[in-house]
Amino acid sequence: MGAGVVTACPCRTPADARPYAACCGRYHAGPQHLRAPDAEALMRSRYTAFVRDELGYLLATWHPETRPTTLAPNPPGIKWLGLEVRRHTPLDADHATVEFVARHKLGGRAERLHELSRFVREDGRWYYVDGRTP
Template identity: 50%
Template sequence: MNCPCGKGLYETCCGKFHEGKELASNAEELMRSRYSAFVLKNEPYLLSTWHSSTRPQEPLFNEDPTQWTGLTVKHFSEASDRLSATVEFVAIYKINGKAHRLHEISSFVCEDKQWLYVDGQFPKIK
């Protein structure tokens, strides 16, 4: 099966992270694996890679009709200490057949050699 993130085969791409065989080596890998987890509705993985300070308490997928259809990474930037990073991406999705676009600049931190999603900002459309 092709990986939902678009980088190769699921088993050798995001699957190895979802199954706990490896940790993402940088924030872009983590962001891609989290996108794939949203596609596959893998809530345990999403919660385990969400920083405790911003992790939601409510379920993520209560009758969620979202169909994720594509991902484009626009920019990846890592701090010189390799302990924080940002990833700008655009994800395309459909709800009830209508296409939508999510453009986010996500913030990540690395704690104990594990990258974690902190939060995201939505750039203003010019």
């Protein structure tokens, strides 16, 4: 991309087209690296990391008790279509759930992941624990 081009963050809708650097990018790198302020911000930053194939960030934000040892990059030709956060529910100061729908298209076939994800905060950092279909 050319100098001065501002890229909209993938986690947002066109109506809320925040720049990547001011949205999820600040949690992917820089002074706020790995410091999403709440479970919804972490979930959005993880979606954006999936879109951008930032596998190191995904592993670093996955709770060690449930984290896989490796992740595969996106398959060639995948097109991420968007994220809808349906609900962010803080359960207490260190636990929350986020219900979301993420959509993508691969090989002409549209798919969606609808998940109710669990998050935990430890030592001031939020982690993805696991998810299930609601």
